[in-house]
């Protein structure tokens with residue numbers, strides 16, 4: 329009996345050792361790896377270690393198994409290329425270039441602390457951006473801050489959709505100045521999704537324009553606003569916390585960006601909603617009328633109408649609202665711009681005004697995400713709640 333107890337203690341200790349985290353002093357990966365900006369020929373990958381390290385990204389194009397090979401390969405066989413950064417740092421960022429479009433690549437993050445000890449990630453996979461003629465899908469979510477368990481449920485559902493990328497309409501953390509929240513509220517709960525799917529964020533007010541937003545992100549400069557093409561669509565990402573008055577630097581950039589794009593579909597994302605039926609953010613409807621839209625972004629509406637924007641994605645208000653197509657302050661089904669507020673990403677829900685707005689097509693007070701699929705001139709949007717029920721559907725053809 330005594331021998332059996334000793335054996336049990338010993339085997340428990342051995343098991344604990346074999347599963348253990350690195351010994352004290354050894355570097356650990358504390359965030360990521362996660363994917364950021366992708367093009368048809370490049371991918372940006374980031375991760376963070378808890379102490380300064382030099383780092384390498386190992387990668388290789390996914391291939392079919394050779395007919396004579398019976399065993400699964402060693403990682404080194406499928407990760408046949410690498411890129412090295414020799415300066416010590418804690419946040420590691422690599423843009424791999426000269427990749428092939430719409431192609432799967434395996435990758436693995438490696439870091440070495442000063443003593444030479446190595447830490448590495450699992451072998452993961454990403455896909456470069458699709459060709460302009462190919463169908464693709466993206467997920468939209470936002471306001472995932474403050475409730476990481478709920479956000480994890482939603483992020484896992486988004487990953488289950490196998491989207492090409494994710495658009496996040498902002499407020500990913502409670503206070504962007506608190507470094508720990510970037511991992512606890514955002515990067516950790518969404519890790520299954522973000523290590524395989526690039527995520528584009530439109531900066532929210534809760535990010536507080538903090539340096540951590542820029543440190544943890546890698547988007548085209550200046551990063552708080554930027555644009556990119558994916559498939560046959562153009563995406564313009566705007567900082568609605570910053571100045572958007574006529575003549576402002578960002579507004580001039582938005583006009584130039586939208587007028588230069590010849591893409592079939594034009595999508596815009598920013599945090600604050602130009603049209604919203606929130607109960608009390610734009611006038612407390614218990615006592616007063618509401619403006620039913622955020623004053624910060626009203627200057628953008630005529631620009632969207634002029635430059636043929638199809639959908640404007642926004643958040644800030646924690647629930648879902650889709651407008652009718654709008655032009656010149658009224659519903660215009662043939663030439664209007666549709667605004668979709670997708671702010672049910674985890675934060676505490678807000679309430680709608682008690683009466684319907686003239687622009688409302690659909691409201692839902694629940695946590696939610698949207699899935700968009702696009703092929704050539706067909707756009708489909710399906711909106712799902714946290715339990716996977718589809719509660720809204722939109723199809724556009726052009």
Ligand SMILES: [Fe+2]
Pocket residue numbers: 499532533534599643644645
């Ligand atoms: Fe917000």
